[in-house]
Amino acid sequence: MARVAVVGAGLGGLAAAARLAALGHEVTVLEQAAEVGGKLGWFSRDGHGFDTGPSLLTLPQLYRDLFTATGAALDDVLDLVPLDPAAELRFPDGTRLRMPGRRADVPAALDAALGAGVGAQWAALMRRAEDMWRVAEEPFLRSPLAGAATLARLARNPADVATIAPWQTLRGLGSRYLSDPHLRTVLDRYATYSGSDPRRAPAVLATVAHAEQEFGSWYVRGGLHRLGLAVAERAQARGAVLRTSSPVAQVLLEGDRACGVRLASGETVRADVVVAAGDATALYRDLLPADRRTRAVRGALARTTPSLSGFVLLLALRGRTPGLAHHTVLFPEDYDAEFDAVFGGRPVADPTVYVSAPDDPATRPDDDSESWFVLVNAPRHDPAGGVDWTAPGLADAYAERVLDVLARRGLDVRDRLTWCVVRTPADLERDTGSVGGSIYGTSSNGARAAFLRPANASPVPGLFLVGGSAHPGGGLPLVALSAEIVAGLVGPA
Known part of the structure; x- marks a missing residue:
């Protein structure tokens, strides 16, 4: 039996913890935030509820495999609902496509x-x-x-x-x-x-x-965040200990090997294996020494392009929108201009707008209201060389722009708006530790990008990486695969 310290209680860390605990290891999960879930978050106010991360699940079999491996059936724990249509896509010339x-x-x-x-x-x-x-x-x-x-x-x-x-x-x-x-x-x-x-x-x-x-495409009734809670429950049921409000300040090394972590409080948690489930760039930049062991990985990360981030509005609305799909995508006149702006470090003037509006009583206070999660692609928070999303007035002004874009494209909700919560890339960085609020760590820009993504087995023996910023990549399915890979690398007790 190995003592395993998992740094981060996002879905990747929780899935790895559940698998490793089921293999017989002594697992402790250390999470900086007060709640588990990482980017798979939830916000609620006045009866309105919002998933603040992924809004659909693909390849649910990967999570059925996870639950089977840890002693439960996914469908006994969560109610997965197929989405049909998967999304309604609206184009600037008025064309609409309801994608089955x-x-x-x-x-x-x-x-x-x-x-x-x-x-x-x-x-x-x-x-x-x-x-x-x-x-x-x-x-x-x-x-x-x-x-x-x-x-x-x-x-x-x-x-x-x-x-x-x-x-x-x-x-x-x-x-x-x-x-x-x-x-x-x-x-x-x-x-x-x-x-x-x-x-x-x-x-x-x-x-x-x-x-x-x-x-x-699948939705979890009650919200996608319930998937993270269910995986956390599986980990605890197999004996893992979850400690929230416990930020890790350093991965400890003894000789050439990881031997535990030091918390921001000064407490030391000894471990035979450390699984880093946070942002890989933050791990190699902030938690490990910059020496020969990590030089190659840090160099590879420096050659990659960080992924885009997101600017989010959480809209509490009066009334219902007839015929609104679970997902609606409003495309701009010039899609290339959007990518030029995002990867050029500028807010997008005319962005694609993604609206997630589940028809789920768990997300609204009554049947005459709606809760919309509205997302636009955005450059990461980069005060030194790009956008400073904490600059006074920027977030509020850009929120108004997004509402104006919604209105121009046929979804004017300004007269139905009860309140709006704005979440910027700077908020994402603060809440999840993702550098700059990059949602997926590094992007897939470039033919070799996938091979430059940090490996699950780090160059430091005993230190492994899991989650969306490590191999094989971001998104709920790949995060599940990263946990499966790490559990296989560590092996049974």
Whole structure:
């Protein structure tokens, strides 16, 4: 039995803690915040409730596997609801597309909204994405990074390399398969699922669209945050100890090996294994010494582009919006200008607006009200070289801009607004420890970005990384896989 200290109680840390406790280890989870969940948060006021992180779950089987491995059935604990449509997509020319939740229904919906033949093009692209998924899943997504050995696994078959096409961008893939500009915009959006720019992100991100349509989009009744609470309960049921309001100030080393952590209070927690579940950049910058052991990783991180962040409005509204989907996406006139601004360190003048409005009594005080989570892509908080989101008046002024954009695109809620809470990238950084509020740590911009992402096994023996800023990446499915990988690396007691 090893003593394991897990730094951070986001979903990755909780999932790793549950798996390691089920393997027989003595696990302690140390979380800086007063509550568990990390980016999978929840805000409530006056009967209104909001998920403040992910708003849908894909690949729920990965969490069913997690719960099975830790002694429970997911569906006995949570009520998963399939979303159909998965989202309503609205374009600046007035075109609307209600994207079905089931893959078989998508081509017909595309033909009806965008014209005959468009659905067949998308279907052909999804067949390619399915092939990409088959090639990448086992040797990359479900396996730890191993430098050149990982590349060798992926390159063992030239046909597989051609399928993945690591030299091609997501934008380039869309241009090859899709003639309709609306549909190319739909594909571009999947780059934002990893905080990336479709003009620089690899074509393999088309697998995100495949997974969403093949395995469905799901909502957890009561809010997605309940998934984090349920995983925390699994960890505790297997014996893990959860300590909130316990920020870690340093990972302790003895010789060349991790031997525990020191809390900000000065308390030392000894451990045989440390699992870092927070932001990888913060780990290597703030919690570890800058010496030969970490030089290569810090250099790799310096060569990556941080992921985009998000600017959020939590809107408490009077009345109901007829026909409103669970997710609504309002695209701008110039999508490229949005990516230019975000990765150029500027707030977006005319952003894509994402509205999540679950039809769930748990999110509203009564049936004549709504609670909207409104998100726009935003540059990270970077007072030294980009946007200082704490600058006086900036957040409030930008919130008004977002409300104006909503109104121009047909969702004017200003006369129904009871109150609005604004959350900026600076708030995300403060609340979760994510450097600059980058949602996914590093982006997938660049053909080699995935291989520059910090590995689950650090160069310091006994120190492992889990969560969205480590391999294999961000998003609820990949976070679950990172926990599975780490548990396999540590092994049973």
